[in-house]
Structures are given as structure tokens and as C-alpha cells.
Amino acid sequence: MQRTLILLKPDAVQKKICGKVITRFEDAGFLIRGCKMIHLDPDILHEHYAHIADKPFYPEVEEFMSSTPVIALVLEGDGIVEKMRDMLGVTDSTKAAPGTIRAELGVDVMFNVAHASDSLETAEKEVKRFFQDDELFQYDVKSVEELKSTR
Numbered sequence: 001m002q003r004t005l006i007l008l009k010p011d012a013v014q015k016k017i018c019g020k021v022i023t024r025f026e027d028a029g030f031l032i033r034g035c036k037m038i039h040l041d042p043d044i045l046h047e048h049y050a051h052i053a054d055k056p057f058y059p060e061v062e063e064f065m066s067s068t069p070v071i072a073l074v075l076e077g078d079g080i081v082e083k084m085r086d087m088l089g090v091t092d093s094t095k096a097a098p099g100t101i102r103a104e105l106g107v108d109v110m111f112n113v114a115h116a117s118d119s120l121e122t123a124e125k126e127v128k129r130f131f132q133d134d135e136l137f138q139y140d141v142k143s144v145e146e147l148k149s150t151r
Contacts, residue, residue, distance in 0.1 A: 002080045003033060005126035007115040008071040010064060017105055018071050021113060024101060025075055028087060034074035034127075034136045040066050048129060064110055072130045081123055084116045 006025070008018050026032070045062050046053050052061065077083065089096025093106025093113075106112040117123035127136075 001076050001078060002120060002123070003074055003076045003127055004080045004084055004117045004123040005115075005130060006073040006075055006084065006117075007130075008073070009112070009114055010068040010070060011107065011111040012105070012113045013068050013070065015105070017113070021101060021105070022073070024087065025073075025084075028077075028083070030075040030077040030080060030084075031141065032073060033076045033138070034131045035071065036131075036135065037069045037071050038130070039069045042066070044129070048126070061110065074127050074131055074136055081117055081120055085118070088112075088114055088116055 008021060012018050012021060022032070040048075042062060045065055049058065049061060049065075052058055075084065087101055089100025089102035089106075091102075091112060092109040093102040093111070094108055096103035096106065096112075101114065102112045117126050
């Protein structure tokens with residue numbers, strides 16, 4: 001099983017679509033191993049976006065990503081990094097394939113609902129950046145019928 005980091009961005013929080021997005025992740029069979037709402041400060045944003053921190057548009061990214069809290073998720077599943085990126089669609093929502101989360105719920109390259117790790121190596125670093133070990137959980141998945149039978 002592989003893990004990836006997802007950040008539901010300020011536009012998802014502001015439009016009240018986080019539940020809808022999370023439902024799509026769960027319906028695809030992915031498990032939530034960590035979830036929290038956090039406010040991203042300049043230090044963590046600079047670290048997270050180090051690959052673009054020297055670009056002229058970075059201040060706009062930082063302003064947007066710190067404008068509201070975000071929801072950070074650690075999801076787990078087979079081939080999750082690639083499958084998650086397929087589910088989300090390309091970064092620019094206007095170019096995302098029909099049926100993808102970004103095509104349906106995003107607006108453009110910045111207001112695109114979610115950040116997702118782009119590789120297993122990046123996912124490992126990003127999960128450690130946003131989550132402590134004691135914030136990640138292992139549990140058995142049970143159906144409603146299985147839960148009822150334990151009563």
C-alpha cells in the first residue's frame with residue numbers, strides 16, 4: 001500500500017466542497033490515514049513550494065494558500081499517487097479532462113481544489129512535512145453489515 005498527501009486548498013474550503021471531494025476519494029477505495037485542518041504559515045509554504053519560491057508569481061500562491069485553513073489528508077491505496085493524479089486531472093482546471101475533480105470543481109491553475117503529491121518520493125516527504133507519526137492511523141475497514149453484527 002502506498003500513501004500520498006492531499007491538501008484541499010482554500011477554494012475547496014471556501015466553496016464548501018471538501019466533503020464532496022473526500023467522498024470521491026473514499027468511493028475510489030482510498031483509505032484516510034490522517035486528516036486535519038491547518039493554517040499554512042509562510043515558513044511551511046516556502047518549504048512546500050521551494051521549487052517555485054523564486055518565481056515572480058510565488059507571492060500570489062503564498063497569499064492564496066494562507067487565505068483560509070486547508071484540509072490536509074494522508075490517503076492510502078494501491079498505486080495511489082498515479083491514480084490520485086488521474087482523478088484530480090491536470091493542474092490547470094481549464095485543461096483537465098472531463099470527469100476529473102479539477103474539471104468539475106476547479107476554476108484555473110491556482111483555484112484547482114487540491115494539491116497532490118507528484119511521486120512516491122515526494123509523497124513521503126510531504127506526509128512527514130504535514131503529519132507527525134501519531135497523527136496517522138491504521139484501522140480495519142468494515143461494512144455497515146459487519147458493524148451491525150458486532151452489536
